[in-house]
Amino acid sequence: MLNKIEGRIIVLGDNVDTDQIIPAKYLNTSDPEKLAPHFMENEYPDLAKTIKKGDIIVAGKNFGSGSSREHAVITIKGLGVSCIIAESFARIFFRNGINNGIPLIEAKINAENFGNIKIDFDKSTITYGSGIEHFNRYPEFLGKIIEKGGLINYVVSEKW
């Protein structure tokens, strides 16, 4: 995993549920290319087009609540989002994010849309417009899953 990442901020609110992230009518495929254009389309029809590879989502409480659909993470990965920061994550979304090798960070920050943000995983710091925040590190083995690029690679390398 990269020790540092930097990107443009996309701000979302509290309680963003997986029905919003990717409506159920698109769940007849799990192809990231087909899912990505429909990200949050009910609420923000143009958002998927706005997001660029490397952008970082900054959200509020309970991000990814609702259904277990891994399609939500696949959609976000398909857009090229490099990291998600949220005040808190719904638990299955959190597992799916880690298991797909996307770094998820629990932190409360008041970022501005399209601002710049830097994350230093070694120092556990987030630097953005109005300041620096520290975040808690993952338990070691979760960090390793992300390092390996997801659960499948981890299971193979650890010979479960």
Add this chain to the structure above:
Amino acid sequence: MSKTAVEKIFSEKSGNDVKAGDYVMANVDYVMVNDITGPIAVDAFNKLNMEAKSDKIIIIPDHFVPPKDVNSAIQYKTVKDFALKYNTNFYDIGKGGVCHQVMMEKGYAAPGRLIAGADSHTNTYGALSSISVGIGSTEAGVIFATGKMWFKVPETYKINLIGKPKDGIEGKDIILHILSKIKNGGAAYKCMEFSGDIKYIDINERMTMANMTTEAGAKCSFFDTDEKTIEYLNNRVIGDYSIIKSDDDANFEKVFNINMDEIENSIAIPNSPDNVKLISEVDTKIDQAYIGSCTNGRIEDIRKAALILKNHKINKNVRLMVVPASQEVYNQALKEGLIDIIVEAGGYFSGTTCGACLGGYMGVLGPDEICISSTNRNFIGRMGDKTSKVYLANPKIVAASSILGRIGTPEEI
């Protein structure tokens, strides 16, 4: 050291003495996937190049079956081919139903078991004293091969139920009331353990309550095992099970005292299941009434609805959809003449599917349409167009509303 039920079960399944907050590698008794979450799991499994633990795997197509389009047919075929190739447990169209109902009916869910399901409402089997947790698809594919998975042992919120519910109060009313207190995400990562006067709550009502702990963000739910549990399990449970309960002095992170005798008929208004009002405060006109799903599509629910619909007609502006939660429920409704009553009232009775609960098909809502539903979620656009609205209530309220043409109660008919 005293422990909660969930700490005991994770200790047994991990072979270590564990407590809330610990990360464990646990042996999973069963892993379940459906037609939506299954294909990604099959893909993950194939990448591992390992043997399948076939006895532990249960495949239940339910979301978009019978297939609604070619892509859905491909997904269905993917999980069916996998099930046949590896000889897993498999419930094909006409033999199964909504995955959670099947897991309980067919005896997979039982006290003391650890069950992982790639569907968020896997929490439901807590009604039968299982620890059952919703997981993602990739990790389900890993369990197919390894039979184990990492978990964080959750803290427990004890929901102490006090008193006897009034007549006409259902499990749905009780859990909506609890959701109005705990809120969406308010029990995130926790085990919601129901204790106290559970003797007043039938197994099917417990299933509704356990099912909607998901809407509080809970990792799992747990009801103590009692005579009602044992009676349900008899003649259906597969294998042995062990009855486990929390120690009286276990460490509960929070205790909620809920006076069941004070609960009134309740309804979740758009756009969140925790946005709860009393039925008496809502009289919105409706376009659709929906009875079905893993939350409230059981035989008891259809019986109650039929009793209200008997000798009445559905309002001319409303369509009533009744979708049994399983083939077993369908067969029983047929045998008891309930389907006759529903269709004679002008209702639409279909085969089993998740269908419209998640806006899939078979009852999707158009722009600005309003539905009263016995299901579990009313997020923006959940059952169809983003401007459509969903109200959540118990099946008797849904049936009564379909006759009234607006949200109302059986007493108003």
